Structure formats: structure tokens, C-alpha cells
Amino acid sequence: MKKFTAIFVAMCMVLGSMPAWALQASAAQTQSIVVERNGTTYTFNQPVSTEEELLEGLATNTKDTGYYLEKDIALSETWIIPSQGIYLHLNGHTLSYEGEANQPVIQVSGGTLRLFDDPDNGGKITGGTLSGVRVLGGAFYQYGGTITGNSGTYGGGVYYKANGNSYYSGLGGVITGNSASYGGGVALEDITKQGKPIWNLSNALTIEKNSATYGGGVWAKMLSTKSSVNVNLKAAVRNNSAKKYGGGLYLINQVIFHIGDVVDNTATEYGGGFYHTGSGTCSISSSNISGNTARDGGGVCITNGSLMNGTVSDNEAKNGGGVFINSTGGCTGELQLKDNTATENGGGIYANMQEMNKAQCPLILKQVA
Numbered sequence: 001m002k003k004f005t006a007i008f009v010a011m012c013m014v015l016g017s018m019p020a021w022a023l024q025a026s027a028a029q030t031q032s033i034v035v036e037r038n039g040t041t042y043t044f045n046q047p048v049s050t051e052e053e054l055l056e057g058l059a060t061n062t063k064d065t066g067y068y069l070e071k072d073i074a075l076s077e078t079w080i081i082p083s084q085g086i087y088l089h090l091n092g093h094t095l096s097y098e099g100e101a102n103q104p105v106i107q108v109s110g111g112t113l114r115l116f117d118d119p120d121n122g123g124k125i126t127g128g129t130l131s132g133v134r135v136l137g138g139a140f141y142q143y144g145g146t147i148t149g150n151s152g153t154y155g156g157g158v159y160y161k162a163n164g165n166s167y168y169s170g171l172g173g174v175i176t177g178n179s180a181s182y183g184g185g186v187a188l189e190d191i192t193k194q195g196k197p198i199w200n201l202s203n204a205l206t207i208e209k210n211s212a213t214y215g216g217g218v219w220a221k222m223l224s225t226k227s228s229v230n231v232n233l234k235a236a237v238r239n240n241s242a243k244k245y246g247g248g249l250y251l252i253n254q255v256i257f258h259i260g261d262v263v264d265n266t267a268t269e270y271g272g273g274f275y276h277t278g279s280g281t282c283s284i285s286s287s288n289i290s291g292n293t294a295r296d297g298g299g300v301c302i303t304n305g306s307l308m309n310g311t312v313s314d315n316e317a318k319n320g321g322g323v324f325i326n327s328t329g330g331c332t333g334e335l336q337l338k339d340n341t342a343t344e345n346g347g348g349i350y351a352n353m354q355e356m357n358k359a360q361c362p363l364i365l366k367q368v369a
Contacts, residue, residue: 032044033089035116038171042116045066046065046067051073051075065086067087069088072095073095075097075099078097081109081111083110084111087114088113088116091117097126098127105150106134108134112139117145123146125146126150130152130153131152133158134155134158135168139166142172143173146174146175146176148176148178149178152180154181155180157178159187169200170201170235172205175210177210179210182250186201188218200232201234202234206235207235208239213242215242215246215249215275217248218249220249222253233258233259234258244269247292247294248265248273251274252277257284262289264292266294269295270295271296273290273292273300275303287310287311289315290311295318295319296324297319297326300324302323303325311335312336312337313338316342318343321340321342
């Protein structure tokens, strides 16, 4: 009994002499973060504080491992997601890239990445020069966090290229302060013609203050020839800018887009809110296109046959304050126009249809008081 008491006293003395930081570190290693999203619970129980720990974790990763950052981490090489599932909680910290040029911070090539952070927590992905997150296969789900300060030719913040069963879903967080030639915030490209939705940007995602030559907020190209393809672009797209076309959105080819709020975006030339071009019909249902500016088409610029339904208000342009139709094909739809202004032609709508018969463009316009 005396021997046991002596051992117990000795252990207490050792623990008592340990510095506070050592006890804190020991406690931190055992904590976990639990997040519930859409009825699914995600547990993050693998803390990482260095690049070595992050890469080592990938090498030994089992399916659906949850990591959380304990410190800011600067990567010297791109973090490539493996075939197993990865959950990453930024935990208010920054994952940045400081390696060679023309590389993303994260590349998803076959596995699944789920990105989390608490609202207003400040966690971010930054420093990529070939997008912040580049998706060439597999799937990327953004539930939270901020993707900012990245650049690239396509998709400064996020670049997604459909490949087989790949998928991209923006379910929360912010994409801001990124730049590119095409899609300052996000560039989405379907090369598979698979005829089904391969991306989803929900109304919980904000895309703001990004810049590009084409598509300041979002550049999206659909190669499918199936008009039944529905794409959700309900993200709030605001305060983005384009040097040429599509301050908020630049949409290409035949698809059905469900758009959310497209507000306060600017384009130097066509389509302050959004610009549509390409072959086939683009069916666009929108909740609100307002406060956008451009030279032609402050709210919207349509080419090659677009079906539109929605409210276009308080937009400004030289020609076509609300809508500018620059088309050689038909266009149909129903629009509500309110308080749009133009300095020269067509405060609500201006049609530059060249040799096209006006009967080919039976737009139903409702001037809202």
C-alpha cells in the first residue's frame, strides 16, 4: 500500500510540474468536431497542424476520414485528394499554397472532398494559381469556408470539369476575391454530354467580389444536347465584375438554369447581370436580377434563343437597361421589368436583332409599377 501511495504521489508531482501548454496540447489531441448537415453527421477527429501531418494522413487514410486544422498551414505542393473520402474542417484556419506557379491549392481527381467551416469563423483556402480547388474527377462538396485570393485561366476560386460521374455541389460558404479569364469565382464545364445535372450551387452559397474577362462570378458551359438538363445556380451572385461579358454569370449552350439573386454586378460590354450565348435554347428561371450595369444589357444580354422567366429591375446600361437582345435566332419567355434605365436606347429592353423577324421573338413583357 505504501508503494502504491508513493507512485501515486510521484505521478501527481510530475503532472503538477508539466507546463500548461503541454496539458492543453494533450487535451487538443483528443477533441473532435461534430457537424450535422442535411441529416448526416460528420465527425472530425484527426487534428493536423503541419503540411507533413496532412500528407501523411492521406497516405494512411481510410474511407471518410475527418480532419480539422489546428493551425494555419502553408502547402509547398498541391494537396491531391485520393480515392477515399476526405472531410476537412478549416476550424477558422487558413490552408494556403506557396509552391510552384500554375498549381491549385487542392485537386480532386477521383475521390470526394467535403469542406466545412463554421459560419463567420474565417477559415479559408487561398494562394492557388490554377484555381483554389480544381475538380477533374470525383466530387467536391463545399458546406462552408471561404475560397479567396486564388487565380487561374478557368475558375479562379473553383474549376470543375465533368468527367464520368464527377460532381460539384456548393452547399454553403463563400467564394470571393478570386480572378480568372473565364469565371472569376467559379468555372463549370460539362464535357461528357451525359444529360444529367453535374453541378449544384445552392442559395446557401455566396459568390461575390470576383473578377474575370468573361463571367465575373460564374462561367458555365454545357455541352449536353438534352434540353431536360436542369442546373441549380441558386447561389447569391453579387458585386462581381467582367472586363467584357457577363458581370455575374456567363452561360453557354442549351440547358435549364435555375438562378437565384444576381445583384450589383458589372460588365464593361455585354450583360451586367448575365450573358447567354451558344447553340440551343437556354431556359432561365430567376428570382431577382437587379442593380447590375453594363454598356449593353444592364441586367441581361441574350443571344441565340433564350427562354426567360423572372424579374429584372433597377439595372442600368447605355442600351437595354433591363434586357439587351443581340440575336439572330428566336427568343421566347415572360419577363417582369421594373425601374430599369438606359442613357440611349431601351430603358426596359432593346432588341438588336439584325435581319430577324420580330415575330420570332414573342417575349411577354410586364412593366411592374
